[in-house]
Amino acid sequence: MALVTVAAVLWSTAGLFVRLLDLDVWTTLAWRSLFAALSLALIVGFQNRRHTIQAVRATGWPGLVAIPIAVISMGSYVIALKLTTVANVMIVYATVPFVAAAVAFFWIGERAESRVLLASAVAFTGIVIMVGFATRPQDISGNAVSFLMTLAFGVQLVMARRYPSLEMASINAIGAALCTVICWPLMAAGIPNPHQLIILALFGITTTALGHKLINRIPLVREL
Secondary structure, eight states, rough: OOHHHHHHHHHHHHHHHHHHHSSSSHHHHHHHHHHHHHHHHHHHHHHHHHHHHHHHHHHHHHHHHHHHHHHHHHHHHHHHHHSSSHHHHHHHTHHHHHHOOOOOOHOOOOOOHHHHHHHHHHHHHHHHHHHHHHOOHHHHHHHHHHHHHHHHHHHHHHHHHHTTTTTTHHHHHHHHHHHHHHHHHGGGGOOOOHHHHHHHHHHHHIIIIIIHHTTTTTTHHHTT
């Protein structure tokens, strides 16, 4: 439970970081992903020492599938926060366990308990109500991107369950690096000021590196 709480707190700070940064979405994504990739690479290197390359290769073809999904999850998170309110994004994101349960049912045939199905129905109803009250085109787009982010992360969780050999820290490190490469040509020219760089570094380290590392240490997530 402590890990769940810490991971949730780390992810909830994403909205604060985005609001503190007066930068366009591509600049925010590029630098946040760069710092996330570097911090995750350090974690992977520390965990595997001399066997880092072998650990990455051991993920096989599931790893190749998981990497673009990680890119979608990371990118859509920041885009959603730029389009709509933090509350809207977090409400949708809170349905990750239920989305993962649905993905697990249709993909690997795992049946969810009745209480999970009931909670999923309540969560889905809440999202429908929220979307129904969205009037601004930006809010509608933001809600849609939020669901894409949630779906992508739900798929990641199920992949970690389906393929135990997947080294998710490595997957997210490569995904963050790829996200940096994709966003770099699209971002504004120049380097953010030192204050912005500190915020971007904290953004990448807390919400991506530490957040993802903690969630994959939670037994409940492993047993979705």
